[in-house]
Amino acid sequence: MTLHSITDSVINILFDLRMRVLRRKLYQPLVTDAKNSQKTQLTTLQRILNDNADTEFGRRHQFDSIKSHKDYADIVPVHEYEDLRPLIEKQEKTRAAVLTAKPFVMYNQTSGTTGRPKYIPVLQETLDSMKDSQNLFTFLQYQSCPEAYAGRILGMASPDIEDYLESGTPIGSASGHVYKSMPRLAQRKFVVPNIVFSIQDYEIKYLVICRLALAHKDITLLASPNPSTFHKLLELANDNLDALIADIATGSCRFLEEVDAKTRTTIQRRLHRNPTRAKELAAIAAKNHRISFADVWPFLKLVTTWTGGSCGISLDSLRPDLPAKIRVADLGYLSSECRGTITLDTQTNEGIPTISENFFEFAQKNEWEQGRPKFLALHELESGESYYVFVTTPAGLYRYNMNDIVTVGSVFLSTPTLQFSQKGKGITNITGEKLYESQLIDAINAAKSHFDVDVRFYQALANEIEMKYLIYVELVSGLHINTKEFAEYVDGQFQDMNMEYQTKRLSGRLNELEVVQLKPGTSEAYKLHYLAAGQRESQFKPLILQYQKDFSFDISAYRVP
Numbered sequence: 001m002t003l004h005s006i007t008d009s010v011i012n013i014l015f016d017l018r019m020r021v022l023r024r025k026l027y028q029p030l031v032t033d034a035k036n037s038q039k040t041q042l043t044t045l046q047r048i049l050n051d052n053a054d055t056e057f058g059r060r061h062q063f064d065s066i067k068s069h070k071d072y073a074d075i076v077p078v079h080e081y082e083d084l085r086p087l088i089e090k091q092e093k094t095r096a097a098v099l100t101a102k103p104f105v106m107y108n109q110t111s112g113t114t115g116r117p118k119y120i121p122v123l124q125e126t127l128d129s130m131k132d133s134q135n136l137f138t139f140l141q142y143q144s145c146p147e148a149y150a151g152r153i154l155g156m157a158s159p160d161i162e163d164y165l166e167s168g169t170p171i172g173s174a175s176g177h178v179y180k181s182m183p184r185l186a187q188r189k190f191v192v193p194n195i196v197f198s199i200q201d202y203e204i205k206y207l208v209i210c211r212l213a214l215a216h217k218d219i220t221l222l223a224s225p226n227p228s229t230f231h232k233l234l235e236l237a238n239d240n241l242d243a244l245i246a247d248i249a250t251g252s253c254r255f256l257e258e259v260d261a262k263t264r265t266t267i268q269r270r271l272h273r274n275p276t277r278a279k280e281l282a283a284i285a286a287k288n289h290r291i292s293f294a295d296v297w298p299f300l301k302l303v304t305t306w307t308g309g310s311c312g313i314s315l316d317s318l319r320p321d322l323p324a325k326i327r328v329a330d331l332g333y334l335s336s337e338c339r340g341t342i343t344l345d346t347q348t349n350e351g352i353p354t355i356s357e358n359f360f361e362f363a364q365k366n367e368w369e370q371g372r373p374k375f376l377a378l379h380e381l382e383s384g385e386s387y388y389v390f391v392t393t394p395a396g397l398y399r400y401n402m403n404d405i406v407t408v409g410s411v412f413l414s415t416p417t418l419q420f421s422q423k424g425k426g427i428t429n430i431t432g433e434k435l436y437e438s439q440l441i442d443a444i445n446a447a448k449s450h451f452d453v454d455v456r457f458y459q460a461l462a463n464e465i466e467m468k469y470l471i472y473v474e475l476v477s478g479l480h481i482n483t484k485e486f487a488e489y490v491d492g493q494f495q496d497m498n499m500e501y502q503t504k505r506l507s508g509r510l511n512e513l514e515v516v517q518l519k520p521g522t523s524e525a526y527k528l529h530y531l532a533a534g535q536r537e538s539q540f541k542p543l544i545l546q547y548q549k550d551f552s553f554d555i556s557a558y559r560v561p
Contacts, residue, residue, distance in 0.1 A: 011188055015149060018185060022139040026132055030342075033356050037415035038379040045072060045359040048394050055097040057087060057398065073361070073375050078390060078399045081118050088121055088396065092167060099396030106170045106177075108336040109162065110434070110500065117499060119165075120336045121395045122174050129357050129394075130178050133339050137332065138186075141302065144346040145327050148302035151220035153189045154213045155179065156229055159198040175334075191216055195266050199259060202507040203236065207244075207255045208267060210237045214281060215248050215274055219297040223304040225331055227315040228431040228467065228509040230293070230305075234321060235508075238290045245285070247271075249278035292321035304329045307349060308420040314431065314467070333420045337402060338393050341418050350409040350417035353378060357394070362387035365405055369425060381408045381416045388424055403427055428462035428469075428545055431509045433501040435462070435469070435494065437545045443493035444471075450489055453479055457523035459555060461548040468511035470548070472555050474518040480560075487515040522558040529553045 033040040049072075053063040061076045084099070091098035100123065107119035142149050160176030180194040187193075191212050199205035210233055213219065224230060237244060247253050251273035256264045284295045293300060300323050307315055307330040315328065330349035333340035338358050341351025353360055355378065363373035365386040373388075381387065389402045403424040409417040423429045426437040440460050448455050457474040471490060475481065491513040495502035504510035526542065533552070 011185065012150060014185055015189075019139050019142050022135050023143075026136040027139055029356075030136065030352070031413065034352060034413040034415040037355055037413075038377065040355045041359055041378055042069065044356055045069065045392065048359060048392060051394065052097075052099070052101050052396075055099060055101055057099050057396075061398075069361075069377050072392075073399075076399050078401055079397070080401055084397065084400075085118075088119060091121075091396075092165065092169060099398075100394070102394075104169060104395070106161075106172060106174070107165075108174055109171045110336040118336070119171065120397075123395045126393075126395050127174060127177055129354075130174050130339060133342055133354060133357070134178050137342050140342065140344060141304065141329055141346060145302050145329075148221045148327070149189070150301075151189075151218035151299055152191050152216050153221045153223065154192065154209075154219050155190050155221075156192075156209075156224035157194065157197050160194065162198075191219065191270075193266055193270070195263050199263060201258065202503075204255050204258065206233055206236050206507070207240060208253065208259075209233060210240070211244055211247055211253050211255065212267070212270060214244055214296060215272075215277055217277060217280065217297065218299055220299050221302045221304065222293070222300065223331075225306055225334070226432050226509070227303075227305045227311055227318050228504075230303075230318055231314065232507060232509055234291075234293065241281075241285050241291065245278045245281045248281065249273065249275045294321060294323045298323070300326055302327050302329060302346065304331055306331050306334075306420070308422075311431075314464070317465075330419070333389075333404070333406060333418060335402065335404070337397055337400060338391055340389070340391070340402075340406075340420075344412060344417065348409070348417075350412075350419060352412050352415055352417055355415060359392040361390040361392075361399065362406075363390070364388075378416060379414065383408050383410065383416070386421055422547075425543070426545065428460075428547060430462050430464050430467055430469075431504050433498065433504045433510055435460075435498060435501060435545065439494060439497045440471075440545050442497065443490045444473075446493050447486060447489050451481060451486060453481055456520075457518070457526070457542075458544060459526070459542070459551075460545045461551055461555075462546070463548045466511060467509070469513045470516060471513065472516045472518050472522075472559070474520065474522045474558075477520040481515075481517060483515040483517055487513045490515065516556075517560040518555070518558045519560055522555070525558065526553050526555070 049063040049066055052058045066072050066075060087098050092104060095103065102123050102125065104121040105124050106122045108122055110118050110120065157179040158173035158176045160180045161170045161172040163171045165171060176194065176197065192209050196205060196208055199208065214237065222230065243254060251271050253267060253271055256267060281291065281296065284291055288295065303322065303326060305311065305315065307328060327346045329346040330343050330351065332343045332351045339354055341353050343349055343351045360378050362376045362381060365388060367373045368388045386405050386407050389404050389406055391400050391402055392398050405421045405424055406418040407421045409419055423434065428435050444455060444458055454476040455473055456476055459472045461470045463470055495505060501510070
């Protein structure tokens with residue numbers, strides 16, 4: 001690839017030097033820690049417990065007496081977020097050392113089972129660790145695919161600050177803070193400034209991103225947590241192609257009218273007349289009647305995104321629009337609660353757990369779901385097996401149930417690698433919305449009351465291919481509903497209860513919910529199907545929210561014509 005200027009060449013030389021520093025500063029310590037993961041994990045646990053021994057939680061759970069993983073598991077129970085919510089709120093209100101000795105500097109916000117948002121505490125230590133882990137991830141990608149960093153980068157992130165609590169503590173995204181605080185050298189490679197991610201109107205935000213990104217031919221790396229974002233960008237780019245090409249030619253952006261002055265000024269500084277690039281894009285559009293990422297960014301070498309679970313389906317459908325030989329790097333096991341893994345290699349996409357930052361416990365999938373778990377440390381895991389994850393973080397999450405299932409890959413030195421498989425029971429996740437069974441129950445109950453109907457049975461299925469939810473409803477014999485109105489009402493309930501569901505619906509990444517009415521007797525046929533498969537009648541309990549790919553009953557055969 002031919003770079004555009006001497007400046008680009010200098011930046012790449014400096015970037016390479018920076019990677020050499022990161023190898024010594026971050027990668028070599030990782031190798032040392034990974035040689036004895038059992039020792040490293042125990043050291044991490046002891047550090048977290050010692051740091052917080054004099055907190056209200058630490059005194060109550062005798063942190064100063066815990067000397068082993070067994071002690072910890074015997075004394076401290078597994079926690080859900082709602083168990084910790086009162087303590088988080090107490091520390092925020094009183095500023096006392098309730099969960100952690102160090103103060104919370106911000107909160108990551110995510111959806112919760114009750115409809116109330118979950119505010120995940122973030123320490124300054126958390127932000128520092130995230131910067132280090134992101135730098136390490138960058139080094140590992142550079143080591144595996146250096147050509148991905150030869151050009152510019154289109155990276156997507158959440159806003160660093162979205163709101164504030166009454167106390168003034170910010171609510172936002174720790175990853176957004178990392179993006180915003182990148183060194184200037186790295187910022188020069190990114191085509192979208194951090195402030196763009198704070199634009200409230202989703203369509204305008206994505207159109208601005210399209211405008212900024214399409215002006216560059218030399219993009220070599222795409223990065224976004226969810227591949228559905230790339231689908232949305234491509235859809236909007238093709239729907240607005242004439243306008244985008246015209247703006248690139250003139251150095252303008254017609255989508256900024258309703259954007260605040262500060263954001264508009266920041267974006268306008270990056271706009272330049274580029275009639276040559278506009279002609280290139282027009283020629284591509286004229287030839288193919290649409291554009292693809294492969295067409296507009298021929299030097300693209302690497303896509304970094306989630307590849308596991310339902311994201312893998314979305315990614316597969318994106319591949320025809322990418323260059324044939326492009327590499328895909330998994331973003332790693334990453335959530336609002338913590339960064340769980342760092343991807344070691346773009347070839348295998350196996351991730352090493354953040355063993356010197358967080359303490360991990362695991363329960364074998366079937367044992368946890370059957371209510372008889374044995375908790376295992378990282379070094380006790382078996383390759384190929386699937387486990388539920390429980391994490392202890394420096395920011396006050398103790399034996400926290402992530403309700404995530406991971407699969408164990410190969411061993412790096414002495415440390416098992418992990419890959420995210422799917423959310424656990426009671427949660428589905430097509431594109432980041434994380435819909436809970438309790439939210440489904442509340443929404444259907446509200447719909448029953450609103451429409452004054454008696455629902456005998458219902459089943460919600462997450463269709464990852466069509467990116468939507470289907471809810472099958474059996475009513476008392478003789479009753480009928482307007483399925484479109486019922487679907488719109490339930491969809492509205494989900495949006496009111498779950499901000500992430502609302503975000504994905506408003507941005508078009510999650511398609512309209514569909515409701516299907518079932519014939520009378522469906523629920524009995526459903527039950528008989530699973531009893532015939534070996535379930536005991538005394539233990540039969542339908543999983544009313546699950547993925548369509550895991551659903552074996554032919555429910556479509558019972559739909560009302």
